[in-house]
Amino acid sequence: MNHPAELLVHQYMSDAVNGKSTMSEEVIGQVGNDVMEALRKQFGGGVKRGAFRLRMSNLGRPTCQLWFDKNKPEIASSKPNNFMMNMMLGDIVEAVFKGLLRGAGVKYEEPEHVTLEVDGTKIAGTYDLVIDGAVDDVKSASGWSYDNKFVDFGTVKNGDPFGYVAQLIGYAKAAKKKIGGWWVVNKANGKFKYVSASNANEREEMLKIRATVETVKYNKFARCFEDSAETWRSKPTGNRRLGVTCGFCDYKHACWENLKELPSVMSKAKIPPTVYYTELTAEYA
Numbered sequence: 229m230n231h232p233a234e235l236l237v238h239q240y241m242s243d244a245v246n247g248k249s250t251m252s253e254e255v256i257g258q259v260g261n262d263v264m265e266a267l268r269k270q271f272g273g274g275v276k277r278g279a280f281r282l283r284m285s286n287l288g289r290p291t292c293q294l295w296f297d298k299n300k301p302e303i304a305s306s307k308p309n310n311f312m313m314n315m316m317l318g319d320i321v322e323a324v325f326k327g328l329l330r331g332a333g334v335k336y337e338e339p340e341h342v343t344l345e346v347d348g349t350k351i352a353g354t355y356d357l358v359i360d361g362a363v364d365d366v367k368s369a370s371g372w373s374y375d376n377k378f379v380d381f382g383t384v385k386n387g388d389p390f391g392y393v394a395q396l397i398g399y400a401k402a403a404k405k406k407i408g409g410w411w412v413v414n415k416a417n418g419k420f421k422y423v424s425a426s427n428a429n430e431r432e433e434m435l436k437i438r439a440t441v442e443t444v445k446y447n448k449f450a451r452c453f454e455d456s457a458e459t460w461r462s463k464p465t466g467n468r469r470l471g472v473t474c475g476f477c478d479y480k481h482a483c484w485e486n487l488k489e490l491p492s493v494m495s496k497a498k499i500p501p502t503v504y505y506t507e508l509t510a511e512y513a
Contacts, residue, residue, distance in 0.1 A: 266319030287391055342399060342402035363407065364422075365410050400430075486507070
């Protein structure tokens with residue numbers, strides 16, 4: 229285990245399964261209030277976000293995506309109906325997990341709204357919690373992400389389309405606290421773990437944040453990623469496809485005008501994975 233509080237929560241859950249631990253009415257009430265706030269956040273009267281600004285939550289996203297957010301937000305792909313459910317479930321998971329921390333006797337500081345100023349740009353956000361002087365975020369994850377992305381700091385950093393690293397570093401820097409990590413809950417089976425970011429190079433990450441701020445100010449579009457050649461059994465197929473990071477972007481069809489979203493043309497699976505093709509040979513077009 230990567231954090232002393234992990235053992236406490238696991239023991240608390242084990243005792244609860246065996247009828248040996250309870251959750252106080254006070255903690256249950258706090259969890260209930262947090263869940264109500266999660267619902268208000270998603271169904272709060274259709275409040276629309278104002279003009280673009282850098283926030284902790286978008287600070288680590290690709291700058292090409294930020295350019296579209298700033299200059300052409302109206303052409304973003306429509307969110308699927310399950311998007312709000314995913315966001316809401318993430319907030320509810322956070323509320324329940326904090327309840328488990330309280331029930332297990334883990335002391336933590338409540339969320340705080342903080343602001344980081346970088347080269348004259350103010351970047352604000354609200355971190356999830358602080359334990360032992362270190363800023364932590366609570367994340368819900370798919371089974372795949374839990375097993376493959378949230379392994380250690382390196383795997384989070386190397387596959388970070390949503391900017392979790394910059395978000396965490398920004399919170400810690402703004403709050404003048406230590407860099408903690410992520411409490412990750414597997415949405416598929418309820419498992420949880422702590423992934424530490426204490427070995428992050430703060431100077432290196434802050435340089436990236438400054439580069440993002442400068443790029444957003446400069447306001448000139450440039451693709452952050454290129455497509456790549458598709459291979460099948462180590463041989464090129466002649467097709468070209470987007471990388472994983474671009475697949476999450478709401479502006480991929482604007483960035484790649486001839487983009488085609490198709491089941492993998494090479495897969496033999498009953499339900500082939502979806503692939504975003506930028507170029508298809510005549511055989512597959």
